[in-house]
Amino acid sequence: MAVTDEAIEKIKGMIVSGALRPGDRLPKESELAADLGLSRNSLREAVRALSLIRILDVRQGDGTYVTSLDPxxxxxxxxxxxxxxxxxxxxxxxxxxxxxxxxxxxxxxxxxxxxxxxxxxxxxxxxxxxxxxxxxxxxxxxxxxxxxxxxxxxxxxxxxxxxxxxxxxxxxxxxxxxxxxxxxxxxxxxxxxxxxxxxxxxxxxxxxxxxxxxxxxxxxxxx
Amino acid sequence: MAVTDEAIEKIKGMIVSGALRPGDRLPKESELAADLGLSRNSLREAVRALSLIRILDVRQGDGTYVTSLDPxxxxxxxxxxxxxxxxxxxxxxxxxxxxxxxxxxxxxxxxxxxxxxxxxxxxxxxxxxxxxxxxxxxxxxxxxxxxxxxxxxxxxxxxxxxxxxxxxxxxxxxxxxxxxxxxxxxxxxxxxxxxxxxxxxxxxxxxxxxxxxxxxxxxxxxx
DNA sequence: AGCGCCGATACCTCCGATGTATCGGCTCAT
DNA sequence: ATGAGCCGATACATCGGAGGTATCGGCGCT
Structure with a gap:
């Protein structure tokens, strides 16, 4: 499985497991990329994908947050x-x-x-x-x-x-x-x-x- | 709107308008990026997002294709x-x-x-x-x-x-x-x-x- | 005719640099 | 003392290039 797909799964896991709760802010790109063991570019692909389906909400200059996860x-x-x-x-x-x-x-x-x-x-x-x-x-x-x-x-x-x-x-x-x-x-x-x-x-x-x-x-x- | 989001919309538009049909192959990354006026990195984010929701199917070493779009x-x-x-x-x-x-x-x-x-x-x-x-x-x-x-x-x-x-x-x-x-x-x-x-x-x-x-x-x- | 090698192709991953939006503290005028 | 506005720190946005890997299809050998 590609590293990006792994990252998607890991982020999903963090949310489903409760490590990340709705409204929580994710570590900044560079840190999260380091934690998950991939580059910032690849991580960004994962974040963008999750953002398309409204799991994450990225705000330039601010940070990346977990959405409310409302149905x-x-x-x-x-x-x-x-x-x-x-x-x-x-x-x-x-x-x-x-x-x-x-x-x-x-x-x-x-x-x-x-x-x-x-x-x-x-x-x-x-x-x-x-x-x-x-x-x-x-x-x-x-x-x-x-x-x-x-x-x-x-x-x-x-x-x-x-x-x-x-x-x-x-x-x-x-x-x-x-x-x-x-x-x-x-x-x-x-x-x-x-x-x-x-x-x-x-x-x-x-x-x-x-x-x-x-x-x-x-x-x-x-x- | 961010260039990546524009790219998502444009690709979506190409499919919905019929310019790209199910099973069709997209131009290679570098060409498509040039056509849409953005970098390969940003384009890849768009492609990855569309791939997560099964609109596109990327095959390493082969190319990127439009899926069957089956419901x-x-x-x-x-x-x-x-x-x-x-x-x-x-x-x-x-x-x-x-x-x-x-x-x-x-x-x-x-x-x-x-x-x-x-x-x-x-x-x-x-x-x-x-x-x-x-x-x-x-x-x-x-x-x-x-x-x-x-x-x-x-x-x-x-x-x-x-x-x-x-x-x-x-x-x-x-x-x-x-x-x-x-x-x-x-x-x-x-x-x-x-x-x-x-x-x-x-x-x-x-x-x-x-x-x-x-x-x-x-x-x-x-x- | 069939099998296997090999090069071309296209996606995968990473790095480093620069641009830009946002936030929050600080300064200055009121 | 208070408020508006400035400004630097922070974090995401975008870019271009380099090296890696999987796949496909042609070419040569059997």
């Missing part, structure tokens, strides 16, 4: 990976989202608070009746993100965040080519919000399923 | 990320798995073929009635992986693969501390297999839910 932060790297997939596998990502999103919405139904509900409602109101496609998609992302955050599961939340990226493109295409997509989306959002306000988990789940399935169905018929 | 390959990086999480968030990972696995099992029920069913059955038979905890957990992983592969969704499959890692530890602890866990697991596996053979998606889903929920419940009561 949210780490799974953020997922969206980077997902970016590499285009049309061919977008259906598979969408299918996974179709499984997770309704479940998350149902979970949110029993624990969402008034403040969040009001925020979501205000958000939908602010959008108006005839938004542009871009506005709608942005609002759509925010709406679902707000709900999923109320599921109380940060892993679930980050995962859906990552999966939403590729399907966003699909939604844009859809908005551009399907006339009633806008009004239908607005209607479905209202329905989901109403179900959440009622604390009706099953209704919320069903509306979320319908919401995603309609995108999926359109996409399937298009490709 | 399976890319999501493999997920397990690396997941490794950084310990007890505190394992419940959240398990909760997500509890959502996905039953859905995947249900999907498999309608499309699994005879050969796969026979393989799974043989696998369960080979385990015997009183396996060691390690054997059981290994068999458990294989069993579920085999089923999820039959769901026909490689993204779903990889995701569950990644999520299974952290929960594996939990299963080991459980096997060590809970007497009837072994026999119960074996029984549940048989039930899932029977449901799959019947093509009964709902029964398969339910058994899978029960299967995971029992681990989750035990874990919740322990922490």
């Amino acid at each position: 949210q932060l780490l799974l953020e790297a997922l969206s980077f990976v997902v970016d590499f997939h285009r049309d061919d596998t977008v259906l598979e990502f969408l299918a996974v989202r179709r499984i997770l999103e309704p479940a998350a919405t149902a979970m949110a139904a029993t624990r969402i608070d008034e403040a969040r509900l009001d925020t979501l409602a205000a958000q939908l109101d602010a959008l108006g009746a005839a938004p542009s496609v871009e506005e709608l998609v942005a609002s759509d992302l925010e709406f679902h993100r707000g709900i999923v955050q109320s599921s109380g599961n940060s892993v679930l939340c980050s995962l859906l965040d990552g999966l939403s990226g590729p399907t966003t493109r699909a939604r844009v295409w859809r908005g551009l080519t399907q006339e009633d997509a806008v009004s239908r989306t607005l209607h479905e959002h209202r329905a989901i919000l109403a179900a959440l306000r009622d604390g009706d988990a099953e209704a919320a789940r069903s509306w979320a399923t319908v919401h995603i399935a309609s995108v999926e169905q359109w996409l399937r018929s298009t490709l | 399976q390959l890319l999501l493999e990086a997920l397990s690396f990320v997941v490794d950084f999480h310990r007890d505190d968030t394992v419940l959240e990972f398990l909760a997500v798995r509890r959502i996905l696995e039953p859905a995947a099992t249900a999907m498999a029920a309608t499309r699994i073929d005879e050969a796969r069913l026979d393989t799974l059955a043989a696998q369960l038979d080979a385990l015997g009635a009183a396996p060691s905890v390690e054997e059981l957990v290994a068999s458990d992983l294989e069993f579920h992986r085999g089923i999820v592969q039959s769901s026909g969704n490689s993204v779903l499959c990889s995701l569950l693969d990644g999520l299974s890692g952290p929960t594996t530890r939990a299963r080991v602890w459980r096997g060590l501390t809970q007497e009837d866990a072994v026999s119960r697991t074996l029984h549940e596996h048989r039930a899932i297999l029977a449901a799959l053979r019947d093509g009964d998606a709902e029964a398969a889903r339910s058994w899978a839910t029960v299967h995971i929920a029992s681990v989750e419940q035990w874990l919740r009561s322990t922490l």
